[in-house]
Amino acid sequence: MSRLEVRDLVVGYDATDVLRSVSLEVPDGSLLAIVGPSGCGKTTLLRTIAGLVRARAGEIRIGHRMATTHGIHLAPEKRRIGWVPQDAALFPHLTVAENIAFGLPTARGSARSARRAANRDDVRRLLDLVGLGSLGDRLPTQLSGGQAQRVALARALASGPDVVLLDEPFGALDPILRAELRRSVRELLREEGVTGILVTHDQAEALSIADLVGVMRGGELLQLDTPEQVYRRPATPWVAGFVGDAVFLPGTWHGDEVACALGRLPADWVSDDAATASPLEAPVDGASVDVLVRPEELLLRPLEAVLEGAPAAGGAAGWAGLAATVTAVSYTGHDAMLSLVLDDETRIDARVTAAGLLPVGTRVAVSTTSRVLAYAAGGR
Numbered sequence: 001m002s003r004l005e006v007r008d009l010v011v012g013y014d015a016t017d018v019l020r021s022v023s024l025e026v027p028d029g030s031l032l033a034i035v036g037p038s039g040c041g042k043t044t045l046l047r048t049i050a051g052l053v054r055a056r057a058g059e060i061r062i063g064h065r066m067a068t069t070h071g072i073h074l075a076p077e078k079r080r081i082g083w084v085p086q087d088a089a090l091f092p093h094l095t096v097a098e099n100i101a102f103g104l105p106t107a108r109g110s111a112r113s114a115r116r117a118a119n120r121d122d123v124r125r126l127l128d129l130v131g132l133g134s135l136g137d138r139l140p141t142q143l144s145g146g147q148a149q150r151v152a153l154a155r156a157l158a159s160g161p162d163v164v165l166l167d168e169p170f171g172a173l174d175p176i177l178r179a180e181l182r183r184s185v186r187e188l189l190r191e192e193g194v195t196g197i198l199v200t201h202d203q204a205e206a207l208s209i210a211d212l213v214g215v216m217r218g219g220e221l222l223q224l225d226t227p228e229q230v231y232r233r234p235a236t237p238w239v240a241g242f243v244g245d246a247v248f249l250p251g252t253w254h255g256d257e258v259a260c261a262l263g264r265l266p267a268d269w270v271s272d273d274a275a276t277a278s279p280l281e282a283p284v285d286g287a288s289v290d291v292l293v294r295p296e297e298l299l300l301r302p303l304e305a306v307l308e309g310a311p312a313a314g315g316a317a318g319w320a321g322l323a324a325t326v327t328a329v330s331y332t333g334h335d336a337m338l339s340l341v342l343d344d345e346t347r348i349d350a351r352v353t354a355a356g357l358l359p360v361g362t363r364v365a366v367s368t369t370s371r372v373l374a375y376a377a378g379g380r
């Protein structure tokens with residue numbers, strides 16, 4: 001049982017608090033990805049969980065053990081935590097197998113013990129586990145970046161940790177290797193049943209491999225949810241923009257609908273008060289709101305076809321839309337982002353498949369069939 005629980009954690013280095021009352025729970029065997037802008041406190045959170053930084057207040061419970069609470073600070077080596085840093089940080093004078101053996105509890109941080117343990121079955125198992133079975137005798141300088149990260153992971157797993165903390169472990173790798181390694185790391189953690197926290201700068205990475213995503217800003221955890229909920233129902237407009245492309249339109253609230261530049265759309269009200277777990281009361285009729293639409297939820301048709309009354313793709317009834325002009329195209333291969341200006345001067349982006357690409361200057365009708373989200377106006 002290695003559930004991780006953090007309650008009301010406050011951490012600071014000097015006069016200012018870097019983490020402000022952070023609470024989170026990672027269920028046994030789950031992977032939580034933490035994202036947030038540079039300096040928001042992600043590494044500090046990991047370091048505090050690992051016991052490398054002392055908390056000013058709050059609790060950290062790892063499995064059944066209380067690691068941090070008022071007056072208690074369990075030493076890092078007693079927390080049963082494995083650490084995978086961004087740069088692998090392997091010992092250059094030890095072989096791959098010796099580096100992994102260094103993580104064994106019996107090595108107790110001694111290179112001599114690590115050398116003696118390098119041929120043990122558990123080291124071989126870890127080498128195989130991370131797909132480096134034949135490279136045990138190599139030195140770190142003879143490894144690629146991805147291989148070095150695999151060794152760092154094996155070394156972190158060698159101690160039989162309850163929780164593995166991964167601080168930007170794929171940051172220095174090229175995109176293809178990065179995608180490959182993150183998939184195998186995810187599988188490995190699952191196979192080993194280890195609970196993990198991964199810090200990453202890559203929102204897409206967080207959404208694609210984690211069971212839970214935590215979004216931090218300025219020392220606070222704004223949302224902790226499944227990847228789908230974080231993307232589909234962001235707690236605040238800022239979270240919406242941080243985890244993906246977002247189109248915000250000014251609008252007014254009318255019961256469970258909003259009126260905005262795209263017309264009258266079915267809408268859900270979302271509290272923008274990160275401090276309260278329960279949603280704020282829905283606004284009064286006619287109140288100003290910010291309307292969130294994801295660019296892929298916008299539907300475009302050449303305006304000409306709409307004016308001529310041609311049926312929409314899929315035969316959708318009542319598909320009319322607002323007139324707009326394509327002002328720029330950002331092509332990414334599988335899809336493209338089109339910048340549009342509506343006739344009322346509102347600027348929005350729409351994501352289309354490569355097949356739906358329209359050149360700059362095309363007049364289009366824009367609409368959406370999605371339910372949109374409404375936030376208190378001015379909360380961005």
Ligand SMILES: Nc1ncnc2c1ncn2[C@@H]1O[C@H](COP(=O)(O)OP(=O)(O)OP(=O)(O)O)[C@@H](O)[C@H]1O
Pocket residue numbers: 013014018036037038039040041042043044045
């Ligand atoms: N040892 C330290 N002493 C003083 N201030 C520190 C120390 N370490 C970090 N900080 C400050 O604490 C804040 C949070 O830093 P932290 O490294 O946790 O952020 P981060 O979200 O991991 O950033 P990045 O994504 O850039 O790695 C920053 O303002 C940073 O300058």
